[in-house]
Amino acid sequence: MYMCLDAVKKGFLAGYRPIIGVDGCHLKGDHGQQLLVAVGKDPNDNYFLIAVAAVEAETKDSWGWFLEMLLNDIGESRKCYINLLHGYIVFCTETINQGLMQIFQEALPTLEYRFCLRHLYANCKKAYGGGTVLRDLILSIAKATYVEEWERRMNQLKEINRDCYDKLFALDPKLWTKSHFTFLTKSDMLMNNISEAFNGRILEARHKPILTMFEWIRCYLMTRFAEKKKKEERYEGSVLPKPKKRLDIITVRAM
Incomplete structure (x- = not known):
């Protein structure tokens, strides 16, 4: 129905x-x-x-x-x-x-x-463990507003947790980070x-x-x-x- x-x-x-x-x-x-x-x-x-x-x-x-x-x-x-x-x-x-x-x-x-983003982090936490450092870093990556900042934060994640980095890097960034969102909707809702x-x-x-x-x-x-x-x-x-x-x-x- x-x-x-x-x-x-x-x-x-x-x-x-x-x-x-x-x-x-x-x-x-x-x-x-x-x-x-x-x-x-x-x-x-x-x-x-x-x-x-x-x-x-x-x-x-x-x-x-x-x-x-x-x-x-x-x-x-x-x-x-x-x-x-x-x-x-x-x-x-x-x-x-x-x-x-x-x-x-x-x-x-x-x-x-x-x-x-909340579900994405929950999946990462379940697979690779949580903690405030990993959580805050994933949030900062998703909230990055320009590509250079996204790359810098991703490199930090690579040093902290390589498996989590590989998982997120394999995803199309247009699906989860502000730096790659299109401007058509005029919304950066995460x-x-x-x-x-x-x-x-x-x-x-x-x-x-x-x-x-x-x-x-x-x-x-x-x-x-x-x-x-x-x-x-x-x-x-x-x-x-x-x-x-x-x-x-x-x-x-x-x-």
Whole structure:
């Protein structure tokens, strides 16, 4: 079962940056299915649910079906949005889902995608051990904003942990580091926190039967949009709170 509300679709196409986090989570009922979600970011850096689907499992077929439905929805006016979908949209996903990776590499090779940095580090930690030194170095590599800095940090990783270096060097840097991201999306998002934030918010609904859960999500979105509209009407600033806070930090560091 798949759901993408018309108002949500129009809202995403009207003004949101073309970056979408995709993720799956377990449903808690007796049916034992999975919930696939596609989540964008609103202007205040909060999550903006685009579509959800209940499927039997996170397989190549289910992910392919979900992404096909999603792209058909947000690209309904395909003549107008063909460049958006096949040149500008970026998907952010965890690194361990092989079915989803196969879809991106085989069925949708023109779409850009990125790995979630948190999942990437978790995989490295599991394989090669953790520690603050390795963690901070991997984070600094991913956050490097120019190629020379990325190369310098990678050389440091090579001296500390050669196996981890080989694993990360084998990955296309366009998938996980700012220094190689394209400029088309105007977003340097490294982690898929928006999807996981939504999954956590609907935890109580994930225990319900499928139809009841979808109705709960629909009502939750209606209430959320109404509350945000009221807050926006009362807000007097020219820059929304979260971006302003981040901008203030950058301003102080630049002094």
